[in-house]
Amino acid sequence: MAGERLGILGGTFDPVHVGHLAAAVNVRFELELDRVLLVVANQPWQKIGTRPVSAAADRLALVEAAVEGCEGLEASSMEIDRGGISYTADTLAELQAADESAELFLVIGADVAPALSTWVRLDEVRRAVTLVVVNRPGTEVVEPSERALLAGWRTCFVEIPALEISSTDLRERAAAGRPLDFLVPPSTIRVIKERELYRGAR
Numbered sequence: 527m528a529g530e531r532l533g534i535l536g537g538t539f540d541p542v543h544v545g546h547l548a549a550a551v552n553v554r555f556e557l558e559l560d561r562v563l564l565v566v567a568n569q570p571w572q573k574i575g576t577r578p579v580s581a582a583a584d585r586l587a588l589v590e591a592a593v594e595g596c597e598g599l600e601a602s603s604m605e606i607d608r609g610g611i612s613y614t615a616d617t618l619a620e621l622q623a624a625d626e627s628a629e630l631f632l633v634i635g636a637d638v639a640p641a642l643s644t645w646v647r648l649d650e651v652r653r654a655v656t657l658v659v660v661n662r663p664g665t666e667v668v669e670p671s672e673r674a675l676l677a678g679w680r681t682c683f684v685e686i687p688a689l690e691i692s693s694t695d696l697r698e699r700a701a702a703g704r705p706l707d708f709l710v711p712p713s714t715i716r717v718i719k720e721r722e723l724y725r726g727a728r
């Protein structure tokens with residue numbers, strides 16, 4: 527029997543928004559993935575020192591609320607459970623150890639692709655996954671196969687609806703008291719309110 531086709535969308539998700547969710551459901555559909563895990567970074571090493579990041583437990587709760595009832599999407603706490611700084615290479619190794627037959631698809635937005643060369647243990651990541659790049663407004667899309675950087679990678683590009691939304695903008699909106707409706711699922715907005723997140727955040 528063929529192994530599970532498993533998508534991995536890693537992120538800080540501070541907060542999760544419909545851009546993340548549209549990426550996950552559309553990649554799942556186009557590539558016929560069984561599941562897509564939204565893996566919440568414990569300590570995103572790229573963001574350390576740049577700004578305060580919300581507590582991992584809060585960010586996980588937001589993602590759990592967002593994917594509730596959405597078939598094939600799952601919130602994953604594996605990086606939080608592991609603790610410390612989150613490296614994708616460790617996450618992939620853990621997923622491979624849990625199910626050797628699984629085929630892994632690592633989903634990234636076009637904004638992340640240029641920074642890939644800075645990733646830790648990049649060789650391991652390359653061996654472990656098919657890299658799936660999705661378009662993101664504000665970043666020019668270069669087909670993964672045309673990126674010299676990605677020579678030797680299994681790659682594909684999936685076009686998704688262009689949604690010009692970022693967590694950075696949402697934190698600013700929330701801090702200014704502006705509505706998050708239709709940018710963030712209602713279930714997630716409820717958790718933001720319950721936990722009093724992003725008040726006065728910049």
Ligand code: ATP
Pocket residue numbers: 535536537538539540544545546549633634635636637638660661662663689690691692693694695
């Ligand atoms: P921040 O502004 O804090 O960086 P973000 O909106 O970029 O937040 P991340 O948690 O950094 O969200 O992103 C996780 C992953 O989702 C990354 O691969 C990113 O490229 C992708 N992504 C985020 N928003 C979108 C979007 N609107 N369209 C496509 N991909 C997206």
Ligand code: MG
Pocket residue numbers: none
């Ligand atoms: Mg980002």
